[in-house]
Amino acid sequence: ETGVTQSPTHLIKTRGQQVTLRCSSQSGHNTVSWYQQALGQGPQFIFQYYREEENGRGNFPPRFSGLQFPNYSSELNVNALELDDSALYLCASSLDISNTGELFFGEGSRLTVL
């Protein structure tokens, strides 16, 4: 039990649709990172939010966007869904952006795009 919860756990969308995935971090954790894990692959870093501002992005297009809220929750939004967006999306929270805090991962939201 990491204290990080994600919703929904599973969802199915069709190409071109938009999706919002949610993450609730541990209380006090002001940093959240989002990862995409395609089937059979390791997680890939999408972006990170620190104190409600984007703090770095991986190699993902702008149709992947995010929000972080003061209540330690966050969202990942994906517009114009493509088949290759089918994956497990993981969020990970940490106390701060310093290099001593552990990352706590949620169990993920599995997105299927048809």
Next chain:
Amino acid sequence: AQSVTQPDIHITVSEGASLELRCNYSYGATPYLFWYVQSPGQGLQLLLKYFSGDTLVQGIKGFEAEFKRSQSSFNLRKPSVHWSDAAEYFCAVGAADSWGKLQFGAGTQVVVTP
């Protein structure tokens, strides 16, 4: 650019036997190295991490890993495997100035036979 290679996609080991999972990394400076485990339908759990100091790192569940700078490796070991160790294992590398933005390997699937 940093990268992580896990040469073994799949390993089968007998219960009670020893286990070693290989991880090679590419990074310009001293990396922060991690091993995570992922059971089916679950998120990532941190087994151990290396930041600096003693190159032999002890983790949870009886796992240990050794950092070898000369070989750019961070191999994970367990002396005696239990059936509950069947899972997927990911090696990851991070940096001090980009905490939370990890580069993961593709993972090694471990199967434990009776």
